[in-house]
Amino acid sequence: MSRRTLSPEQLFTAACDGDRAALARVLSLLERGDAVAREVGRLAYKRSGSGYTVGITGAPGAGKSTLTSSLITHLRKQDLEIAVLAIDPSSPFTGGAILGDRVRMQDHATDPGVFIRSMATRGHLGGLSLSTPEAIRMLDAVGRQWILVETVGVGQVEVEIAGKADTTVVVLNPGWGDSVQANKAGLMEIADVFVINKADRKGVQETQRDIEQMLELSDLAHEAWHPPIVATIGNTGEGVPEMWDAVLEHRATIESSGVLKSRREFRLRAELREIVARRLELKAREILSGDHWDGLQEQVLNHLLDPWSAADEMLRGVGA
Amino acid sequence: MSRRTLSPEQLFTAACDGDRAALARVLSLLERGDAVAREVGRLAYKRSGSGYTVGITGAPGAGKSTLTSSLITHLRKQDLEIAVLAIDPSSPFTGGAILGDRVRMQDHATDPGVFIRSMATRGHLGGLSLSTPEAIRMLDAVGRQWILVETVGVGQVEVEIAGKADTTVVVLNPGWGDSVQANKAGLMEIADVFVINKADRKGVQETQRDIEQMLELSDLAHEAWHPPIVATIGNTGEGVPEMWDAVLEHRATIESSGVLKSRREFRLRAELREIVARRLELKAREILSGDHWDGLQEQVLNHLLDPWSAADEMLRGVGA
Numbered sequence: 001m002s003r004r005t006l007s008p009e010q011l012f013t014a015a016c017d018g019d020r021a022a023l024a025r026v027l028s029l030l031e032r033g034d035a036v037a038r039e040v041g042r043l044a045y046k047r048s049g050s051g052y053t054v055g056i057t058g059a060p061g062a063g064k065s066t067l068t069s070s071l072i073t074h075l076r077k078q079d080l081e082i083a084v085l086a087i088d089p090s091s092p093f094t095g096g097a098i099l100g101d102r103v104r105m106q107d108h109a110t111d112p113g114v115f116i117r118s119m120a121t122r123g124h125l126g127g128l129s130l131s132t133p134e135a136i137r138m139l140d141a142v143g144r145q146w147i148l149v150e151t152v153g154v155g156q157v158e159v160e161i162a163g164k165a166d167t168t169v170v171v172l173n174p175g176w177g178d179s180v181q182a183n184k185a186g187l188m189e190i191a192d193v194f195v196i197n198k199a200d201r202k203g204v205q206e207t208q209r210d211i212e213q214m215l216e217l218s219d220l221a222h223e224a225w226h227p228p229i230v231a232t233i234g235n236t237g238e239g240v241p242e243m244w245d246a247v248l249e250h251r252a253t254i255e256s257s258g259v260l261k262s263r264r265e266f267r268l269r270a271e272l273r274e275i276v277a278r279r280l281e282l283k284a285r286e287i288l289s290g291d292h293w294d295g296l297q298e299q300v301l302n303h304l305l306d307p308w309s310a311a312d313e314m315l316r317g318v319g320a
Numbered sequence: 321m322s323r324r325t326l327s328p329e330q331l332f333t334a335a336c337d338g339d340r341a342a343l344a345r346v347l348s349l350l351e352r353g354d355a356v357a358r359e360v361g362r363l364a365y366k367r368s369g370s371g372y373t374v375g376i377t378g379a380p381g382a383g384k385s386t387l388t389s390s391l392i393t394h395l396r397k398q399d400l401e402i403a404v405l406a407i408d409p410s411s412p413f414t415g416g417a418i419l420g421d422r423v424r425m426q427d428h429a430t431d432p433g434v435f436i437r438s439m440a441t442r443g444h445l446g447g448l449s450l451s452t453p454e455a456i457r458m459l460d461a462v463g464r465q466w467i468l469v470e471t472v473g474v475g476q477v478e479v480e481i482a483g484k485a486d487t488t489v490v491v492l493n494p495g496w497g498d499s500v501q502a503n504k505a506g507l508m509e510i511a512d513v514f515v516i517n518k519a520d521r522k523g524v525q526e527t528q529r530d531i532e533q534m535l536e537l538s539d540l541a542h543e544a545w546h547p548p549i550v551a552t553i554g555n556t557g558e559g560v561p562e563m564w565d566a567v568l569e570h571r572a573t574i575e576s577s578g579v580l581k582s583r584r585e586f587r588l589r590a591e592l593r594e595i596v597a598r599r600l601e602l603k604a605r606e607i608l609s610g611d612h613w614d615g616l617q618e619q620v621l622n623h624l625l626d627p628w629s630a631a632d633e634m635l636r637g638v639g640a
Contacts, residue, residue: 038628041626041628042626042628042629045623045626045627046623046626048623049623059380059410060380060381060474060501061380061381089474089501089504089505089506090474090501090504090505127476128476152474152475154380154409154410154474154475154478155472155474155475155476155477155478156447156448156475156476156478157475157476157477158474158475158476181409181410184409184410185409185410186409265621268620268621268627269608269617269621271627272608272617272620272627272630272631273601273604273605273608275627275628275631276604276607276608276631276634276635277597277600277601277603277604279631279635280597280600280601280603280604280635281596281597281600283600283635297589297592300588300592301585301588301589303365303366303369306361306362306365306366307365307588307591307592307595308358308361308362308595309362310592311592311595311596314596315596315599315600315603
């Protein structure tokens, strides 16, 4: 039987049995955000919960992909089954051939122990904030122990997503100003581990000092976990084992303290809220397209009515 | 009477009369997103519509702020009253002192013809997609003819916002790969004018060719407006008059063709939809916080029930 004729359930079963093409297809089904996606999502939901997600984020150019590539090599030496979800538009993982040769990811492309999936940062029904957790859950459900999520650490939605991993690694570069930008972008609050990548360049100590100062100035300094700072060279893999040790240490800490459980519950509650809001939005769009509401829109377009008063009127039906 | 004791309406009137401190205060009121913000927003809404917004976007490091700074100098020579809205976390405009000296924006800080406002990319009620159009409308309402909006061209929300200006300038750099990344980030579709900044570096022609090829491959090549490509050197201001001429030409074209009017209507419809969605999100929070639904949430957290079935159940009451 060809994969094209398999039902969503059969595809999911095949993906769980290690069929990579089937896994790619169920992920595509998920991205459609329709009734079939719901069916697949339900199957994944039941089986998920044992995988662990590590977010790798930072500004474009920080060397996240090269670092991720070195990390994959390190993890594969330990025979860990991993998945990489790249939702960074500047990542070579999402671009394929054009920039691919820069990070020797071809080493991993043929390794059955590594599954790489890129997600578009646009065009998905429901947006990244709904499609990302669903994809992660699917990779978890089919048995990947570690799910590395590479996100660009710029942008409202992206930083929010980066902060939703079990452990979040923030990648900076040596030199003046990088940590200031990271702070402004909202990366300091979500960092569990700091990495100063490209540590063969000068300025490592200054960056380390900057990070420490910012941690001290924030409330984070008083929390149980003090984010360690690791220096790495993504190209050579130097420092990558230490970075991974920091991730493992963070995992052990939050697992034993119960923080992991409460983090995951918090995320799930947020996702549930997002799903409910999305459904309400569909309902609202239904209302907005009704003839009765077109008049209100026209009044707003002609500046006869302001948008907030129009919204009041439109939402009377759903009590919002 | 101190400004502290002025009513929102009095503050708005003062801002319209050119009081910069009052303008700063009404913008802060707007950002609160509460009932007072609505009041101020309504006042601005009635008076807005004559200003023109120019979006300046591109990856961090493309030199947007330096270019914006040179553009301000160019526009001030023509005595144009302008406002700059910086919503780019990597922009020195949003950072003030630390990176400020790099772009000589101090030249403009004391010029009453220039009003610079930075917006945080996080923390606002309603998020950037609601706070940005409100701030633009306010700057428009108080009489700024030109509103320059600097946004980072990375991230779902940010690229969406960048595409909502009347004219959008996409800033790239010479060399291989930059246009590929811009394409992946979704910047090609929103560009009305391309700028190859730092044109004193090599690779300008290659980048120009890349952009032209991508335009040809897209549907955009068949539209009435073919985005021109201008080379600039932000540091020296070279090419900035040509860039501005391209903006003016685009404005004239979309004004006479009616595209400007339909773009603005499209944006307003989107904003209205967003306001409605936000209200529905608040409603979703309300729904989820009721005692009645705690049991359902618990079932989801314990993986006994999937989030979509839980949402079905929760929304039965509002018919969504």
